[in-house]
Amino acid sequence: MGSLYLVGSKCFLNRIRPGLPNMARRAYTLDVCAELLRTQGFINGRWVSAASTFPVLDPATGKELVQVSDFGPREARDAVVAAHKAFHSWKCQTPKERSLLLRKWFDLVNQNKEDLAKLITAECGKPMKESLGEIAYSASFLEWFSEEARRVYGDIVSPAVKDRKILLLKQPVGVASIITPWNFPSAMITRKVAAALAVGCTVVVKPAEDTPLSALALAELAAQAGIPAGVVNVVPCSREKASAVGEVLCTDPLVAKVSFTGSTATGKILLKHAAETVKRVSMELGGHAPFIVFDSADVDKAVAGAMASKFRNSGQTCVCSNRFLVQQKIHDVFVEKLGRAMEAELRLGHGSDPATTQGPLINARAAEKVEHQIADAVSRGAVLLKGGKRLEGSFMQPTLLSSVTSDMLCMREETFGPLVPVMKFKTEEEALAIANASPVGLAGYFFSQDISQIWRVAEQLEVGMVGVNEGLISTAEASFGGVKQSGLGREGSKYGVDEYLEVKYVCIGGLAL
Ligand code: ADP
Numbered sequence: 001m002g003s004l005y006l007v008g009s010k011c012f013l014n015r016i017r018p019g020l021p022n023m024a025r026r027a028y029t030l031d032v033c034a035e036l037l038r039t040q041g042f043i044n045g046r047w048v049s050a051a052s053t054f055p056v057l058d059p060a061t062g063k064e065l066v067q068v069s070d071f072g073p074r075e076a077r078d079a080v081v082a083a084h085k086a087f088h089s090w091k092c093q094t095p096k097e098r099s100l101l102l103r104k105w106f107d108l109v110n111q112n113k114e115d116l117a118k119l120i121t122a123e124c125g126k127p128m129k130e131s132l133g134e135i136a137y138s139a140s141f142l143e144w145f146s147e148e149a150r151r152v153y154g155d156i157v158s159p160a161v162k163d164r165k166i167l168l169l170k171q172p173v174g175v176a177s178i179i180t181p182w183n184f185p186s187a188m189i190t191r192k193v194a195a196a197l198a199v200g201c202t203v204v205v206k207p208a209e210d211t212p213l214s215a216l217a218l219a220e221l222a223a224q225a226g227i228p229a230g231v232v233n234v235v236p237c238s239r240e241k242a243s244a245v246g247e248v249l250c251t252d253p254l255v256a257k258v259s260f261t262g263s264t265a266t267g268k269i270l271l272k273h274a275a276e277t278v279k280r281v282s283m284e285l286g287g288h289a290p291f292i293v294f295d296s297a298d299v300d301k302a303v304a305g306a307m308a309s310k311f312r313n314s315g316q317t318c319v320c321s322n323r324f325l326v327q328q329k330i331h332d333v334f335v336e337k338l339g340r341a342m343e344a345e346l347r348l349g350h351g352s353d354p355a356t357t358q359g360p361l362i363n364a365r366a367a368e369k370v371e372h373q374i375a376d377a378v379s380r381g382a383v384l385l386k387g388g389k390r391l392e393g394s395f396m397q398p399t400l401l402s403s404v405t406s407d408m409l410c411m412r413e414e415t416f417g418p419l420v421p422v423m424k425f426k427t428e429e430e431a432l433a434i435a436n437a438s439p440v441g442l443a444g445y446f447f448s449q450d451i452s453q454i455w456r457v458a459e460q461l462e463v464g465m466v467g468v469n470e471g472l473i474s475t476a477e478a479s480f481g482g483v484k485q486s487g488l489g490r491e492g493s494k495y496g497v498d499e500y501l502e503v504k505y506v507c508i509g510g511l512a513l
Contacts, residue, residue: 032115038216039068044082045229054238059125059360060350062393068212071235076248079233083175083202084254086230091172091200095149102146104225109139121351123211125359126313138187144476145194167506172200174256177249181262183316185211192259195496204233212236250274264485282489282499286414287442290435291321295329297447303337305471314358315418319443324422325431331424346398360394367394370417373410380408436462442482
C-alpha cells in the first residue's frame with residue numbers, strides 16, 4: 001500500500017511500480033504540496049469532512065492513495081444552498097472583476113502545474129507528460145473564459161412599431177451542477193466551471209469517484225485566487241453515493257443548470273432527473289469515433305494521426321478513434337506502418353516513469369471490457385496482429401486487429417482502451433455509411449489529400465467535431481460537443497458561455513419618439 005506522510009509543507013506519497021514484463025520493480029517518491037492534497041469537500045469556502053470516507057486508488061497498482069470525504073445528499077444540498085446564496089452577489093460583480101479572478105486562478109494553476117500533474121498521474125494513471133499536457137489544457141479554459149467574460153453582448157433589435165425599443169439581455173442562469181468524469185480530472189472541470197463563472201453563475205462540482213484529488217486541488221487554487229466563498233463548491237463522493245448525490249444536484253429547485261461529461265447511459269439518467277424541474281442541460285456523452293484513411297492519404301501522416309488520436313490516455317478519451325476504416329489500396333501499408341509505430345513508440349508502465357507512454361486503464365472493469373471486445377472480434381474472424389493481452393492489474397497491451405467486420409462488438413460500442421480494430425473498405429460511400437451507422441456522433445477523423453473529398457466527407461460525417469489530416473483537435477478556441485446520442489450543447493469556443501446564459505427580452509413601450 002502507498003504510504004502518506006507529511007514533511008514540512010510537502011506531502012510525500014510512496015508507491016511501488018507494478019511488475020510488468022521487462023520492467024524492474026522500483027520504489028519512487030511523489031511529492032505534492034500539502035495545500036494541494038485535499039481530502040475534504042469544499043463547501044461555502046470551507047474544507048468540510050463527511051461522516052465517512054472512501055479510498056482513492058492508484059490505478060497502476062490498485063493500492064490506496066488516500067481516503068477522501070464521502071459526501072451524501074445532505075452535504076450536496078448544503079453546497080447547492082451555498083452556491084445559490086453566492087449567486088446573488090457573484091452575478092453582480094462586473095465582468096471585468098470576474099475576468100480578473102479567473103485570470104488569477106489561471107496563473108495559480110500554471111504556477112502549480114507540476115504538482116497538479118502529479119495528482120492526475122497518481123489518481124488517473126496517465127503518464128506525466130500527458131498530465132502536464134492536461135494541466136495546460138485545463139488552464140487554457142480559465143484563460144479563454146477570463147477573456148470571454150468581457151465579451152458577452154446582448155442585442156438592441158429594431159421593432160416593428162414606432163413607440164418601442166426591443167432589448168435582448170444575456171443573464172446568468174443561476175446555480176450550475178457540474179458532474180465530471182475521471183479521464184480528464186482537471187480539464188473537464190475548468191471547461192465547464194470557467195464558462196459558468198465568467199458569466200456570473202456559481203457551481204457545485206461532483207468529481208468522479210476515481211479522481212477527486214484534482215478537483216479539490218482546483219478548489220484550493222480558486223480560493224487562493226480570491227474567488228468568493230460559495231462560488232465554487234466541490235462535493236466528492238463514492239460510487240455508492242453518486243446516484244443519490246447526483247439526484248440532488250439534478251433535481252433541487254435551486255439548481256438551474258446541469259452540465260455533465262460521462263457515459264451516455266449515465267447522461268440519460270441525469271436528463272430524466274433534470275426534466276422534472278425543466279433545467280437547462282449540457283451533456284457531453286460517449287463517442288465512437290471513426291478514423292478513415294482514404295487511398296489518397298499521406299500514409300505517414302495517417303499513421304501519426306492514428307497514434308495520437310488512439311493512444312492518448314491509453315485510449316481513454318471520448319474523442320479517441322474507435323473504428324479504423326482503411327481503403328483497400330492503402331490498407332496493407334497503413335496496417336504495417338501502424339504496427340511498427342506501435343512497437344517503436346508505446347511503452348507500458350507507471351505514469352510517473354518518464355519512459356512510460358501507456359499507463360494503466362482506470363480500473364479492472366475497464367480492462368475487462370477491452371479484453372472482451374478483443375475476444376469477441378477474434379472469435380468472429382478478426383486477425384490479431386499485435387498485443388491482445390491483459391497484463392497485471394488494469395494494464396492492457398496496445399492491440400492491433402485486422403479483418404474486422406461491422407458485426408464485431410468493437411465496431412458497435414465505445415472501447416475506451418488501447419485497441420485498434422481495422423476494417424477494409426472499397427468506396428467513399430461505403431466508408432461514410434459505416435461511419436454514420438452509429439447512434440452516437442462525437443468526433444470523427446479522416447485522412448485524404450483530395451480537396452473535393454475533404455469537403456464532401458467533412459460535411460457528411462455525422463459528428464460534432466472533425467479532424468481532417470489531424471488526430472488531435474481539442475482546443476479552448478473551438479467548440480467541443482457531439483450530435484445524436486453524444487450529447488447536447490457545446491463547450492469551449494465563443495459558444496461555451498451560451499450554455500450558462502438566458503436571453504431575456506425586454507420591451508420598452510409607450511415611448512414618445
Ligand atoms: P464511468 O462508467 O466511466 O465511470 P459515468 O458516466 O458513470 O462513467 O461517470 C461519470 C460521472 O458520472 C462520475 O462523476 C460518476 O460518479 C457520475 N455518475 C455515475 N452514475 C451517476 C448517477 N446515477 N447520478 C449522478 N452521477 C453519476
